[in-house]
Amino acid sequence: MDAHKRHYGWHEGQEVFEYVLTNDQQAVFRCINYGAVVTKIEVPDQLGKIENVVLGFNQFEDYVTDSPYFGAFVGRVAGRIADGAWSDYQLTKNEREHHIHGGNQTFSQVVWDSQLVKEQDKIGVSFSFVSPDGDNGYPGNLSVTVTYYWTNENVWEMLITAKSDQETLFNPTNHTYFNLSGQTKRNVLNHTLQMEAANYAETNESKLPTGRLLPVAQTAFDFREPKKMDLAIQDRPVGFDTPFKLSGNKTIRLDDPDSGRILKMETNREAVVVFSTTGMEEEYLVDGEKMSSHRGIALETQELPDAINHPQFCSIVIEPGKTYHYWTKYTFTTH
Incomplete structure (x- = not known):
């Protein structure tokens, strides 16, 4: 296995590095210390052809000027918080009247401290950042470490630890968009999605949860058995930007029958937000188009969004002095 870093750009006087992790099968995981962004994951199809299976940009500047959160580590709190309000704190309102993805100039838009890490059976990059007291309105100095490991079995492990000196909110996610066709040669409508999720969070016109957890049975939101995305979109033409409450073993499976690639996800998080990119027509380029x-x-593991306003959701309040641990594992295989 090989791990190295190279110069990738500059951001506000800080050097940005790309880390390249290559396993013994020549599958490659790439990430940068700006936003702890995953830039490429290059894995084989059923014929052994190694191609990139995530959306990203070819040059660093695009990650700064465009904001689809490609591959980014998002926080302090992923998703929306209604009215940007919590307790006596007013958070940044960066989506009309609401707060989204931690605010401005935070986890996904800053340069993290970073270093290569090696263990007997995996290589990785550890990113660290201290979000200061008052950052985007949040209380507490919050120390966060996120480590991405890459193994010889084509497994990406994401490990997150966090500790604050005051009571605060924490609900991070990674916002990687997947396309298993390779180099985005096809869209994802022929992919199949399966999740252990018996309920989804109803949302309003602002994409905020209403607080109601509804059964997926006999709805467009039922992915308990494999469902092709084109059929899912036919059932729900506006697409999905939907929180699902995970159940059972909390597994998620994305399958591209054309390339034979399979992504299986496991996590200790409560939920996953499925974002289908429906209607996402933009001027910026992905793979030249x-x-x-x-x-x-995007398959974003997290606790349910806007949890602070819905006591029936899993709490995202973290206590001072206590260390919190979160993980998601992404396994890439083929038929």
């Missing part, structure tokens, strides 16, 4: 609807699918 303008971003377009269904070019990828």
Whole structure:
């Protein structure tokens, strides 16, 4: 296994590095210390052809000027908080009247401290950042470490630890968009998605949860058995930007029958937000073509969004002096 870093760019006087992790099968995981962004994951199809299976940009500047959160580590709190309000704290309102993805100039838009890490059976990169007291309105100095490991079995492990000196909120996610066709040669409508999720969180027109957890049975939100994305979109033409409450073993499986690639996800988080990129017609380029609807699918493991306003959801309040641990594992295989 090989791990090295190279110069990738500059951001506000800080050097940005790309880390390249290559396993013994020549599958490659790439990430940068800006936003702890995953830039590429290059894995084989059923014929052994190694190609990239995530959405990203070819040059660093695009990660700064465009904001689809490609591959980014998002926090302090992923998703929306209604009215940007919690207790006596007013958070940054960066989506009309609401707060989204931790605010401005935070986890996904800063340069993290970073270092290569090696263990007997895996290589990785450890990113660290201290979000200061008052950052985007949040209380507490919050120390966060996120480590991405890459193994010889084509497994990406994401490990997150966090500790604050005051009571605060924490609900991070990674916002990678997947397209298992390789180099986005096709959209994801022929992919199948399966999740252990018996309920989804109903959302309003602002994409905020209403607080109701509804059964997926006999709805467009039922992915308990494998379902092709084109059929799912036919059932729900507006697409999905939907929180699902995970159950059972909390597994998620994305399958591309054309390339034979399979992604299996496991996590200790409560939920996953499925974002289907429906209607995402943009001017920026992905693999040389303008971003377009269904070019990828984001599978964002987290606790349910806006949890602070819904006591029936899993709490995202963290206590001072206590260390919190979160993990998600992504396994890439083929048929």
